[in-house]
Amino acid sequence: MGYDRNIAKASLWQASVAIFLKDWKSELRTRYAISALVMFVVTTISIILFALGSEGASVSALSGMLWVAVFFAAMSGLSRTFVAEEERGTSMTLQLVASPTAVLFGKLMFNLVLVVCLNAFVVLLYSAFISEFVIRTYSIFVVTVLLGSIGFAAAATIIAAIIARANTKGTLYPVLAFPILLPLLLTVINGTRLATEGAFFEEALGEFNILVSYIVAVVAVSYILFDYIWKD
Amino acid sequence: MSWKILLGVWMTVVIILSLSLPMSTHPQYWYELPTIPGLEEKARIMFFHVPTAWLAAVAFVLSMAYGIRYLRKKNASDDVKSASAAGLGLLFCILATVTGAIWARFSWGTFWNWDPRQTSIFVLLLIYGAYFALRSAVEIEEKRAALSAVYSIIAAVTMPFFMFIMPRILASLHPDPILNVQGKVHMNSTMLVLFLASLAGFTGLFFWMWNLHVRTTNIETQQPQ
Numbered sequence: 001m002g003y004d005r006n007i008a009k010a011s012l013w014q015a016s017v018a019i020f021l022k023d024w025k026s027e028l029r030t031r032y033a034i035s036a037l038v039m040f041v042v043t044t045i046s047i048i049l050f051a052l053g054s055e056g057a058s059v060s061a062l063s064g065m066l067w068v069a070v071f072f073a074a075m076s077g078l079s080r081t082f083v084a085e086e087e088r089g090t091s092m093t094l095q096l097v098a099s100p101t102a103v104l105f106g107k108l109m110f111n112l113v114l115v116v117c118l119n120a121f122v123v124l125l126y127s128a129f130i131s132e133f134v135i136r137t138y139s140i141f142v143v144t145v146l147l148g149s150i151g152f153a154a155a156a157t158i159i160a161a162i163i164a165r166a167n168t169k170g171t172l173y174p175v176l177a178f179p180i181l182l183p184l185l186l187t188v189i190n191g192t193r194l195a196t197e198g199a200f201f202e203e204a205l206g207e208f209n210i211l212v213s214y215i216v217a218v219v220a221v222s223y224i225l226f227d228y229i230w231k232d
Numbered sequence: 233m234s235w236k237i238l239l240g241v242w243m244t245v246v247i248i249l250s251l252s253l254p255m256s257t258h259p260q261y262w263y264e265l266p267t268i269p270g271l272e273e274k275a276r277i278m279f280f281h282v283p284t285a286w287l288a289a290v291a292f293v294l295s296m297a298y299g300i301r302y303l304r305k306k307n308a309s310d311d312v313k314s315a316s317a318a319g320l321g322l323l324f325c326i327l328a329t330v331t332g333a334i335w336a337r338f339s340w341g342t343f344w345n346w347d348p349r350q351t352s353i354f355v356l357l358l359i360y361g362a363y364f365a366l367r368s369a370v371e372i373e374e375k376r377a378a379l380s381a382v383y384s385i386i387a388a389v390t391m392p393f394f395m396f397i398m399p400r401i402l403a404s405l406h407p408d409p410i411l412n413v414q415g416k417v418h419m420n421s422t423m424l425v426l427f428l429a430s431l432a433g434f435t436g437l438f439f440w441m442w443n444l445h446v447r448t449t450n451i452e453t454q455q456p457q
Contacts, residue, residue: 166369179358183393225382
């Protein structure tokens, strides 16, 4: 038996894209993750607005809160790709038709698209409703958000794969993800603060180095360890 | 049996000496400890605080190493060793956090100020907490062992990033016990010997507790229902 003949012949890239498209189609049917993300972002940002009231907050506090909104929204939606497989009982089939690496990278692509959309949405709402939040160096901000999204997706995907196998999925996700995501969060908050302070692009290179090495480390360790999580 | 008595005597002597040896600015006799400027009598905490923090880190590495061994060989005994090391690591991590916070209250004026060292020990606490939350949420033993091993490896890979990130956010006020910024040894030989003796004693205590914990867990799981 082994893998499905068509997918077994396909390259890793084609198989990953096939898994990504499968997840994307089923997401468009149910819109579970997207609506969870959107509602969480709206909720978090309105709480921030209520808390601020008419008083303005410092820009560094606002750039921290931006990532608080991203973190909690991500924790509500990004576990969906793996948890849905367990709930539908389709993980066995997926183990048969595709190699673990293809599953990992397909799901990673799906989460990456979700996180990029999520970040774009958060930044849009943030700049529309919070007038104090002004970006002075756009290049730093764009690179920080992009690298931050990749890092977020990478860490969130492997943790989602772990919690999909546990009993208390929803509550466990932020608990497991926070210590892993903390280095990333601290760095992106720092990068955002630099962007609002109008720093030169070169000043943020240290942050970008950390983000890139974080992404490489997490993706590499996910690639090596995913077999142990995925196979029964 | 004899080495347990030896360990007990060793620890007693270390504790008595580290609390009772006099401190002076210019130590003349072999039993006098040097006064470290800014720390004075508060420096005595290093005989207890540093070994606990060291063991919290050692236990984490041991737990991960036995986790990797489990993933390679699938022996249930490796998972027992890994989980026991993590349990003791959590204990020593709490001890290090509490003793450090008490010391910080009297040296820095506040229990907690997010010093880089405090942040890293806090993250280590979070990781241990998450590790046990994960273990309690998985019922199948093989799956629990594999998942917790994988989680501890991922945590160990992301943990070193704090060494690069924290200095960018806040400079540490934490004193370095053996070497200061100029690379000079603050301790005299008495203090150094006592410190290393305490470190050895606590490490011995840790391995004894670990051994006991592994054996009791094995008995618990092998007991017929």
